Amino acid sequence: MTEPRPSAVTTGTLHLIPVGLSEQPINNWLPASAQQKAGALAHYIAENAKTARAFLKQLNLTQPLQTINIHTLSSRADDTMIRQWLTPLLQGEDMGLVSEAGCPAVADPGARVVALAHQLKITVKPWVGPSSIVLGLMASGLEGQRFAFHGYAPVKPDARKLQLKQWEQISQRQKQSQLLIETPYRNVAMFQSLIETLAPQTRLCVARDLTGEHEWVKTRTIADWRRQPTPDLASWPTLFLFQA
Amino acid sequence: MTEPRPSAVTTGTLHLIPVGLSEQPINNWLPASAQQKAGALAHYIAENAKTARAFLKQLNLTQPLQTINIHTLSSRADDTMIRQWLTPLLQGEDMGLVSEAGCPAVADPGARVVALAHQLKITVKPWVGPSSIVLGLMASGLEGQRFAFHGYAPVKPDARKLQLKQWEQISQRQKQSQLLIETPYRNVAMFQSLIETLAPQTRLCVARDLTGEHEWVKTRTIADWRRQPTPDLASWPTLFLFQA
Numbered sequence: 067m068t069e070p071r072p073s074a075v076t077t078g079t080l081h082l083i084p085v086g087l088s089e090q091p092i093n094n095w096l097p098a099s100a101q102q103k104a105g106a107l108a109h110y111i112a113e114n115a116k117t118a119r120a121f122l123k124q125l126n127l128t129q130p131l132q133t134i135n136i137h138t139l140s141s142r143a144d145d146t147m148i149r150q151w152l153t154p155l156l157q158g159e160d161m162g163l164v165s166e167a168g169c170p171a172v173a174d175p176g177a178r179v180v181a182l183a184h185q186l187k188i189t190v191k192p193w194v195g196p197s198s199i200v201l202g203l204m205a206s207g208l209e210g211q212r213f214a215f216h217g218y219a220p221v222k223p224d225a226r227k228l229q230l231k232q233w234e235q236i237s238q239r240q241k242q243s244q245l246l247i248e249t250p251y252r253n254v255a256m257f258q259s260l261i262e263t264l265a266p267q268t269r270l271c272v273a274r275d276l277t278g279e280h281e282w283v284k285t286r287t288i289a290d291w292r293r294q295p296t297p298d299l300a301s302w303p304t305l306f307l308f309q310a
Numbered sequence: 311m312t313e314p315r316p317s318a319v320t321t322g323t324l325h326l327i328p329v330g331l332s333e334q335p336i337n338n339w340l341p342a343s344a345q346q347k348a349g350a351l352a353h354y355i356a357e358n359a360k361t362a363r364a365f366l367k368q369l370n371l372t373q374p375l376q377t378i379n380i381h382t383l384s385s386r387a388d389d390t391m392i393r394q395w396l397t398p399l400l401q402g403e404d405m406g407l408v409s410e411a412g413c414p415a416v417a418d419p420g421a422r423v424v425a426l427a428h429q430l431k432i433t434v435k436p437w438v439g440p441s442s443i444v445l446g447l448m449a450s451g452l453e454g455q456r457f458a459f460h461g462y463a464p465v466k467p468d469a470r471k472l473q474l475k476q477w478e479q480i481s482q483r484q485k486q487s488q489l490l491i492e493t494p495y496r497n498v499a500m501f502q503s504l505i506e507t508l509a510p511q512t513r514l515c516v517a518r519d520l521t522g523e524h525e526w527v528k529t530r531t532i533a534d535w536r537r538q539p540t541p542d543l544a545s546w547p548t549l550f551l552f553q554a
Contacts, residue, residue: 082448082449091343093341093342093343094341094343094344094438095341095343095438096341096438097337097338097339097340097341097342098337098341098342099335099337099338099339100338169444169448170448171447171448171449171450171451171454172444172447172448172454173454173455174454174455176454177450177451177452177453177454177455178451179451180448180449180450180451180529181451181452181529182451183451184451184528184529184530190449190451190527191449191525192444192445192446192448192449192520192527194338194339194340194438194439194440194445194521195438196438197441197444199444200413200416200436200441200443200444201436201438202436203415203416204326204413204414204415204416204424204436205326205415205424205434205435205436206415206421206424207415207421207422207423207424207425207426207427207428207434208421208425209421210415210416210417210418210420210421211417211418211421211461212458212459212460212461213458213459214456214457214458214459214486215456215457215458216456217455217456242458276436277438281435283433283434283436284428285424285425285428286428
């Protein structure tokens with residue numbers, strides 16, 4: 067039961083709060099002001115309530131954790147439900163949006179919430195925090211003036227091969243870096259597909275466990291990678307970047 | 311005159327340090343650990359030495375500012391010169407790389423330095439900091455699972471129109487958000503081109519002065535933008551994002 071919006075109330079702000087990519091201390095990856103703001107919010111929408119609570123435990127909270135209201139953005143949440151969650155904003159309170167890892171609304175379902183906030187004319191405030199896409203691109207040494215993030219490549223070998231070849235052609239034609247991710251247990255298979263499919267002179271960057279204890283970033287040509295042992299990628303989130 | 315590399319020395323790390331996008335306090339946009347590391351480095355490569363010094367003045371430095379060695383990465387710097395600059399790394403010292411604004415090696419010339427570091431088998435460490443690309447994407451509510459950053463669009467009207475149309479087609483076909491920047495004095499002209507060229511139902515996000523005092527992020531359909539007064543964009547860096 068929500069009250070009708072009183073016309074005199076200034077709407078709240080939807081704060082987009084990045085969370086960690088790894089277990090490292092929060093001062094490694096979140097600016098102090100973002101920590102302070104995140105610790106002061108009473109309402110959250112989270113991709114995963116459990117990891118959201120683990121994030122909140124790292125902050126100085128202005129109210130007890132169990133009194134913070136966390137909605138889970140599951141695939142079953144429809145627009146009507148999400149609009150209902152956003153009611154505190156219309157009543158002048160701030161809210162937070164968090165992803166399971168990294169920046170909300172980038173490579174996660176949070177963009178739906180932000181899109182609805184824009185429809186409701188709610189101010190959204192993005193905070194600085196870890197994005198594996200940007201960290202990987204910085205560390206790759208590949209073309210950073212033009213790049214495309216594709217999410218996941220197809221899983222089936224033929225479709226995957228075709229897609230990688232197509233991205234390689236675009237990369238060469240447009241001088242555009244190509245970025246993709248894979249679920250950790252398939253990382254080694256993806257690495258094998260990349261070194262088998264791409265041209266010898268194409269540069270491939272493997273960016274493993276960014277911000278984490280096992281962070282490891284190497285850029286080599288495909289020809290060089292073929293001469294190296296396969297890197298140990300099975301246990302950590304890994305971003306793959308290449309440029310033809 | 312550099313000494314030959316002693317085989318027993320462990321090479322240093324090239325730290326990729328983001329700098330501010332705006333005049334706001336550093337605790338708003340740089341994690342404490344990144345500030346600490348940046349303040350402890352004696353050697354820098356910078357896109358612009360003046361803005362690099364302005365950044366360093368915001369830190370607790372472990373040595374006087376005037377004793378910090380800053381190389382300027384101008385367009386005249388060739389690979390031989392950059393390799394020479396990287397010598398302290400081969401001697402076991404750490405170095406920093408900074409852009410004029412935001413993340414080094416993303417939408418700036420720093421990628422050349424990182425590529426050479428990889429060739430020399432030097433470890434590169436990307437630190438979390440502000441990227442207008444990621445902040446804008448988060449705040450746009452547009453598709454965050456697939457996106458392309460294009461840098462600048464062509465300036466000439468016909469070529470620009472053709473290019474925008476082409477990106478719109480790609481956006482629709484691949485469900486991929488399209489991101490571009492413009493130099494501030496051309497922002498209003500770019501905004502006009504976008505609302506004239508794109509289809510009425512395409513969503514356009516205008517993300518102005520991210521992290522700054524005049525931050526303003528709105529996403530509307532082209533049809534809606536056409537009914538609004540032109541936003542005030544001429545004085546601030548602005549990112550344009552759209553999705554068909």
